[in-house]
Amino acid sequence: MTKKINIGILGYGNLGKGVELAISKNEDMNLVGIFSRRDPKNIQTIFNKTKTFSLKSLEEFKEKIDVLILCGGSRNDLPLQGPKYAKEFNTVDSFDTHAKIPEYFKSIDSVAKSNKKVALISVGWDPGIFSINRVFFEALVPDGASYTFWGKGLSQGHSDAIRKVEGVKLGVQYTIPSNEVINEVRSGKRPDLPPYKRHKRECYVVLKEGADSKEVEKNIVTMPDYFADYETKVHFINEEEFTKNHNKMPHGGFVIRSANSSQEHNQVMEFSLKLDSNPEFTASVLVAYARACYRLSKSGNFGAKTVFDVAPSLVSIKTDEELRAQML
């Protein structure tokens, strides 16, 4: 092992914590420290040895950090941080507002190029690993149909929506893919169904004292955009059960393609994830791609990039010779 890759973490929520954990699992990586808007003295890290710094001091680390992993949110943090930090650092982020990716890419590409930096954007599992499978599947057998199913998993946006309903004290929402539709697709059928026919929603709610469960249920299942189109079940539970069984962030899903290589022959390709922890997995993906980001910068391949631009060998700790001998 030669020089380690020096990583900085910007932002320390669930994703930043996951990145701290993931770096400890990769022996070619060194965590320089966590940079946060909060007072660094008040940040409780997972590992005692992890250093914390004020975001204001980040500039002093320009020469000490090979890749800065941006762990902020897609709505408020990354649209500003992405272009800003691509001036001074190689960056990796998990920007996941699918519709705005082209615009986000554009806001970073020329900045990164003119400063000779690599900005690897929209890394994670969707967008990310799922996207790679969608591209491979379509390219491998073009005459067919691809499907993405999400879940079973906790949806942060839908859980937030439930918690805004009057009378709700605590609430979470799980997205559940339809097993019937999955099995249809696996069997070679190609149903033409919108997402709300391919998924169900299950809500677990703790009521505020005196709240009317019928009223709360009605306000949830009829909520436009979030629930109205979907088959939605609301379960009312007590606080003890909620705290015990609904404090995790599992997620996952499936990308499935059914396609014809000839009139007679159907080919089914499937990729799936079953994640105990959504943020820890996303963080693990970010760290593997930080390796790729570092290597792209070393080879002078600057600019904004996505997972589509990264050859598999670039994410692996193994050498090309080891990969050919052990993994092909």
Next chain:
Amino acid sequence: MTKKINIGILGYGNLGKGVELAISKNEDMNLVGIFSRRDPKNIQTIFNKTKTFSLKSLEEFKEKIDVLILCGGSRNDLPLQGPKYAKEFNTVDSFDTHAKIPEYFKSIDSVAKSNKKVALISVGWDPGIFSINRVFFEALVPDGASYTFWGKGLSQGHSDAIRKVEGVKLGVQYTIPSNEVINEVRSGKRPDLPPYKRHKRECYVVLKEGADSKEVEKNIVTMPDYFADYETKVHFINEEEFTKNHNKMPHGGFVIRSANSSQEHNQVMEFSLKLDSNPEFTASVLVAYARACYRLSKSGNFGAKTVFDVAPSLVSIKTDEELRAQML
């Protein structure tokens, strides 16, 4: 669409036929023709418009073929053809003798480099797409275990072995992965089992007249290397049933990894294929990677390459802008 990619097919067995079919499904490709050791007049192609040529005339097509797809076998054809044709053509092949890949790579790399050609070797699903998933899975969550299961699928080598047993008129062998072990791995367990504990073998045999079924069965199930270690079932059927039900070449399998992102959280990643036709799918993969081979050659990235060296965007017919807007 600008210029089409001009493809040549060398060898016209099941794989070459699959390539002919796959090219017809990719509108940016043009099939220049099939080159064979056989008399081109005697070759019955799938499409009437497909041209056939004698292998001897291949050299005249040096300037007319962008990528030559080598459709020969790994034992006798490719070890000679790979290094030979990498002198004059960009090539893609499906060399699949796993243990000999490093040696095969070495025999081609310098030839391709010094002649400014790209030779994309060992393309298919295993080695190939399965290998990519093994690499991604390990890199994404390093602390865990990966498993490859093959089947249900027809194994050519084992079918050949059966047919050499005295008293066997017709025979095929299917490799079947153990559902119990797959479910164990999916549930997060990491059993330490050799391939013969993770797969079963099923044989379908038509006896020669007067052959003793007990004797044939014994000679199959005790055959060293091929069957002795495995749970093996032999079914005796009549010729009519054999011809009706066992004339296809289905295959497939699973790559599954179970790994820890932290002590508490297990993450399960799974990739699978269910193929009606093994050779047609392998051929489809070869054709998608012919596109990547062409693009690598255009960018001056010469030498022997494997699927590990190819970024996902290179296999897709879509532009980078389209990929970011539609597929991320």
